[in-house]
Each structure stands twice: as structure tokens, then as C-alpha cells.
Amino acid sequence: MTDIASTIGGGADRASGIHTNDAAKARLRGRYAAELRFKWLGAGAVALAGLFLLLLLSTIVTQALPAFRMNYLTVPVELSAENIDPANPAGANYLGIVQDALAAKFPDVTGRQERRLLRGIVSSGSGVFLRQAIENDPSMLGKTVEFSAPLDDFSDLYLKGLLAKSAEPQALNGVTVSAATGDVDLTFADDTVARLARGAGATDDTGVLRLTSSAASLFVDVAGGTVKxxxxxxxxxxxxxxxxxxxxxxxxxxxxxxxxxxxPEASRKISDREIVWLDNLKAQGAVESRWNTIFLFTGASREAELAGIWGAVVGSFLTLIVTLAVAFPIGVSAAIYLEEFAPKNRITTLIEVNINNLAAVPSIVFGLLGLAVFLNLFGMPRSAPVVGGLVLALMTLPIIIIASRASLRAVPPSIREAALGIGASKVQTVFHHVLPLAMPGIMTGTILGMAHALGETAPLLMIGMVAFIVDIPGGFTDPATILPVQIFMWADFPEPAFQQKTSAAILILLGFLVIMNAVAVILRKRFERRW
Structure with missing residues (x-):
């Protein structure tokens, strides 16, 4: 017995030595170091992903914010009988009235090209807004009233500081000018202007510094005027x-x-003359920055300053209504049948496999299906919310079915057994007990599926929802577009103002997606039961 005990004790001591010797301690330190490295690598990956997300959002927000403000020019417009015939007000040249009011502020601008350039400062849609203002208030006729006209997109961007960069102005003393108009000679008290001209990129032509359109523009404000x-x-x-x-x-x-x-003037979309005119109008207090209601409450337009997002918002809303009305009842019904009533055989197994596969099919395939079936076979209206909603419903159905089945499966079997035990039928058990308990999860899956559908572009391009739609859609069969497609079209336009509106539309779309996902999370937290 003593020998056996000593043998056992000696074996324990040897085993203890294996785990406490230097090699074991080194292995333990190595394992702890590997765990620590893995922890820091995971934290670094999360931090890197957050950094990229922050960079993306900050870029979008920075570019989008200017689109939510717009500059308006307030001018006194004359609405006398000479300009607007009271018997036929629709035949008046409202844009010309606004442009004449602007030209009156610069009586010295007489050249044909200069007057055309000056008139282009205001938007070509100013006449439409003036006509609408008169229609809303006919008492304006026969009077001279102050009217706020939206500026052209390039003028608006300049006043926002997005088209031309300026240096700090410098005071000059001892300046003389030979004339008040035309080409003039100037004399300065020192060589400040010469030094600035060299820094502005002027070309040296045998001692004469020439400021071409490829160099910076130097303006001298003197005696109430401006000399370039x-x-x-x-x-x-x-x-x-x-x-x-x-x-x-x-x-x-x-x-x-x-x-x-x-x-340089050659590198911007606005001339030096327009800059001087706009600075003069701003100094007079005639320019005012306002909330851009045109962008928020109008439809699409080829003119950047007149393009709005409201038509796409309404089109998205109508399309999602159709998608929800079709996909939700069909998806939930299919999930209930497959999970609660369908026999487990090869046919149902094949259906389940195909549903799972459809959830991974590229979205453009559903667009091709909609083009072939809804448009070519059934002859439904092209570029309409009803067709877009049906296509998105087909794409969303597998997601809703899978989420609904998972929610039904999460209800404990004891609920079903208790209902059946007190005499409820299978249908009563499902619809009175199981479905209400699974509904929070079903609603969460449905909202997430709808959010996924809201961000889709490819399937809707195939059914013509990329068409240029000016009017706000009034029904499910009217031509329309949706937010992702509107973003896609604006991103392809070369005008700089559309870049800001593209980012603003992306911001609005992200806002909708965040709201929908937040609603899904709230529903899950509020109604979900833990078994």
C-alpha cells in the first residue's frame, strides 16, 4: 500500500511539474499573448471600419449641406399693364420681366453679350415662380412689387464659395485711375500689386506682367467701381x-x-464680370440665402437650381406601398403554410431550398423578370410605381418568408401543445396563439426587407423607372422614379450643382433607411418575448 501511495503521489508530482516548468509557463505566456493580439486585431478592425464609415458619412454630409440652402435675388418687378395684359396674363413674358428688373440695377451694362450674361445670373425658372406668385395673389397686378428670384446654379455656387477661391483683400493707398469706364491706366504708390501679380501666376513679357485667363484675377475696388x-x-x-x-x-x-x-477664370464656370455683379448685389443686400424649398418640394429638372427630390420621394412611397401590399400577405402566408401545415417531403424540401436560393439571386434578375412578364406579357404601364412595386415584391418575398419562418419557429412548442390540449383546432392554434407571438419578428423582418427594397436600383432600371420625370406622380400608374434611381441619374450629370444634390439625396435616402431600421429595432425590443 505504501508503495502504491508513493507511486501515485510521485505521478501527481510529475504531472504537476509538467504544467509548472519553464516550458509550460512559456506556452502559457504565448497563449495569452496570442489572445491579446487577437483582441487588439479585432478592436483595430472595428476601429478601421468605423473610421471608413465616419469618413464616408462626413464626405456625404459636407457635400450635401450646401444643397439645402439657396441664394435668392430680390428685385423690384413692374407688373403694369404694359408688361402683363390683364385680359391674357398667361401670355406675358414673366422671365423677361425679372431679367429687366435685374438689368435696371446695372444701367451701365449696355453691350448685347454683357446684357445676356447679366440676365443669366437669375434662374431660367424665375418666370414660372413669378407667374405662380401672381396666380396666388392677383392683387399684385398693376403694381411694382419686390420679388425674390432664385439665382442660376453657377451664381448660387459662387456665393456659397464652391466655384472660386478668394484671398484676403488688401488695402491700397495712393491709387490713381485715368478714366471711369472702359480701358484705363492705373498708378500705385508702391510695388505691392506687382508682387501679388507675380504670385498670381502672371506671365512676364519683357518686364510687363500679363494677367491672362490662366492666372488669378486681380480686382481693384476704387471710387465705387471695380477695375480688373x-x-x-x-x-x-x-x-x-x-x-x-x-x-x-x-x-x-x-x-x-x-x-x-x-x-483662374479659365478654370471656373463663372466669369469675372459675373463675380463683380454678384458681389455688388450682395453688398447691396439684394441677395439672401434661404432654406432650399425648391430642392425639397419640386420634381426633377435639367436645370440644376430647379431640380427637386419630391417627385422621387413620392414615387418611392407609392412603390413601397405596392411592395408591402403584395409581399407581406403572400410572404407571411407562405411561411405559415411551410412551417405549420405543409408535410415534410421532397416537394416542400425543394420549395424551401429554392426560397433560400432566391434570397441570394442578384436583384437585376428580378428586373429582367419584371420586364418580360409585367411589361412585355401583361402590357402594364412602363416606369409606373405599380410595376416597380411588383418587381420589388418579388425580390423581397424570399426575405420575408425566411424571416417569418424563423419567427414562427422561435415560438416554443409548449404554446401549440397547450392550445391543442384545451381543444383548439390547428388553425386556431396558429392564428390565435402562434402568429401573434411571432408577429414582432415577422414585422422586423418585413421592415428590413422593405429597407433593402428601398435601396435597390438595378431592377427598376430594367422596367424604365430611369426615365426623366418632371411631374409629381399622382397615382400608382403615373410615370415615376424613386430615390436610388434619381441619385443614379444626378450622379451622371456634369454640372457641379448636381454633385451637391446627389449627396443631399443620398443623405435623405440614408435617413429613410436609418428610420426604417430603427423602427425594426424598436419593435423587436418592445414586443419580443424571451422564452
Whole structure:
């Protein structure tokens, strides 16, 4: 017995030594180090994903915010009988009335091309808004009223600081100008302008610095006018062209301000003359930045400043109504039958496999199906919410069926057994007990499926919902588009203003998706039961 006990004790000591020797401790330290590395790698992966998400969202928000504001020009418009015939107000040239009111603010602009450039500062849709204002308030006729006209997209972008960059203005002393209009000669007290001209990218032509359209623009504000420098010569002299007439030639030393537009005229979509006019209007207080109701409550347009998102929002709403009305009852009914009533045989197994496979089919395949069946076979209206809703319903059905089956399966069997034990039929058991308990999960899956459908573009392109739709859809059969397709179309337009509106539309779409997912989470937390 003593030998046996000593043998057992000796074996325990040897086993203890195996786990406490230096090699065992090294292995233990290595395992702890590997766990720590894995932990930090996981945390780093999460942090990297969060960084990219933050970068994406910040880029979208930064580009989108300017689209929610718009600059309006307030001008006194004359609505006399000479401009608007009271017997036929629809035949009036409302855009011309607004443009004439703008031209009246710059009486010195007389050239044909200059007047055309000046008139282009306001949007081409200003006449439509003036006509609508008169229709809403006919008492405006025969009066001169203050009217706020939306600016052209390039003018609006300039005032937002998105088209041209400017340097800090510098005060100049001892400036003389030879005339009040036309081409003028200037003289400066020192070489400040020459130094700035070299830094602005002026070309040196035998001592004369020439400011071409590839260089920055230098403006001298003096005597109530503006002179654009075209060349700077030796002896602190310069030549320029008067863009805004001076009140009088400045022959005596006078104070002035030098402004530098660092973005060359050849690299921007707005001319120096337009910049001077807009700065003058802003200084007069005639320009006001407002909430962009045009973007939020109008339909699509080829003019960037007139393009709105409301038509796509209404189209998305109508399309999702059709999708929900078709996919929810069919999907839930199919899930109830497969989970509660269908026999387990090869046919139901094949159906279940196909449902799971359909959930992974590319969405464009459903678009091809909708094109072949709904449009070509049944002759349904093209680019209509009813067709888009049916296509998205086909795409969403597998998701709803799978989520509904999972929710039904999560209800404990004891609920069914208790209902059957007190005499309830199979149908009563399912619809009175099982389905109400599974409904929170079914609703969550349905909302997530609808959110997935809201973000789809490819299937709707196949059925023509990429068409350019100006009017707001009034029904399920009217031509319409949806938010993702509107974003897709705007992203393809070259105008800079559409870039901001694309980001703003993406932000609105993300807002809808976040709200729908938040509702799904709230429903799950509020009604889900833990068994």
C-alpha cells in the first residue's frame, strides 16, 4: 500500500511539474499573448471600419449641406399693364420681366453679350415662380412689387464659395485711375500689386506682367467701381478694364482695395464680370440665402437650381406601398403554410431550398423578370410605381418568408401543445396563439426587407423607372422614379450643382433607411418575448 501511495503521489508530482516548468509557463505566456493580439486585431478592425464609415458619412454630409440652402435675388418687378395684359396674363413674358428688373440695377451694362450674361445670373425658372406668385395673389397686378428670384446654379455656387477661391483683400493707398469706364491706366504708390501679380501666376513679357485667363484675377475696388487688372508694368503702373463703372476718374491719390480670385477664370464656370455683379448685389443686400424649398418640394429638372427630390420621394412611397401590399400577405402566408401545415417531403424540401436560393439571386434578375412578364406579357404601364412595386415584391418575398419562418419557429412548442390540449383546432392554434407571438419578428423582418427594397436600383432600371420625370406622380400608374434611381441619374450629370444634390439625396435616402431600421429595432425590443 505504501508503495502504491508513493507511486501515485510521485505521478501527481510529475504531472504537476509538467504544467509548472519553464516550458509550460512559456506556452502559457504565448497563449495569452496570442489572445491579446487577437483582441487588439479585432478592436483595430472595428476601429478601421468605423473610421471608413465616419469618413464616408462626413464626405456625404459636407457635400450635401450646401444643397439645402439657396441664394435668392430680390428685385423690384413692374407688373403694369404694359408688361402683363390683364385680359391674357398667361401670355406675358414673366422671365423677361425679372431679367429687366435685374438689368435696371446695372444701367451701365449696355453691350448685347454683357446684357445676356447679366440676365443669366437669375434662374431660367424665375418666370414660372413669378407667374405662380401672381396666380396666388392677383392683387399684385398693376403694381411694382419686390420679388425674390432664385439665382442660376453657377451664381448660387459662387456665393456659397464652391466655384472660386478668394484671398484676403488688401488695402491700397495712393491709387490713381485715368478714366471711369472702359480701358484705363492705373498708378500705385508702391510695388505691392506687382508682387501679388507675380504670385498670381502672371506671365512676364519683357518686364510687363500679363494677367491672362490662366492666372488669378486681380480686382481693384476704387471710387465705387471695380477695375480688373490685365497687365502690370514697370514703375508701379498697370492697365485694366472697368467691370463696374467708377463714380468718377480718380486723379488724386485715393484709397482702394485689392481683391484676388485665386481660381483662374479659365478654370471656373463663372466669369469675372459675373463675380463683380454678384458681389455688388450682395453688398447691396439684394441677395439672401434661404432654406432650399425648391430642392425639397419640386420634381426633377435639367436645370440644376430647379431640380427637386419630391417627385422621387413620392414615387418611392407609392412603390413601397405596392411592395408591402403584395409581399407581406403572400410572404407571411407562405411561411405559415411551410412551417405549420405543409408535410415534410421532397416537394416542400425543394420549395424551401429554392426560397433560400432566391434570397441570394442578384436583384437585376428580378428586373429582367419584371420586364418580360409585367411589361412585355401583361402590357402594364412602363416606369409606373405599380410595376416597380411588383418587381420589388418579388425580390423581397424570399426575405420575408425566411424571416417569418424563423419567427414562427422561435415560438416554443409548449404554446401549440397547450392550445391543442384545451381543444383548439390547428388553425386556431396558429392564428390565435402562434402568429401573434411571432408577429414582432415577422414585422422586423418585413421592415428590413422593405429597407433593402428601398435601396435597390438595378431592377427598376430594367422596367424604365430611369426615365426623366418632371411631374409629381399622382397615382400608382403615373410615370415615376424613386430615390436610388434619381441619385443614379444626378450622379451622371456634369454640372457641379448636381454633385451637391446627389449627396443631399443620398443623405435623405440614408435617413429613410436609418428610420426604417430603427423602427425594426424598436419593435423587436418592445414586443419580443424571451422564452
Amino acid at each position: 487688372l490685365t497687365e502690370v508694368g514697370p514703375g508701379n503702373t498697370a492697365k485694366g478694364i472697368v467691370l463696374e463703372a467708377l463714380s468718377a476718374p480718380v486723379s488724386a491719390p485715393a484709397g482702394a482695395v485689392l481683391r484676388t480670385i485665386t481660381t
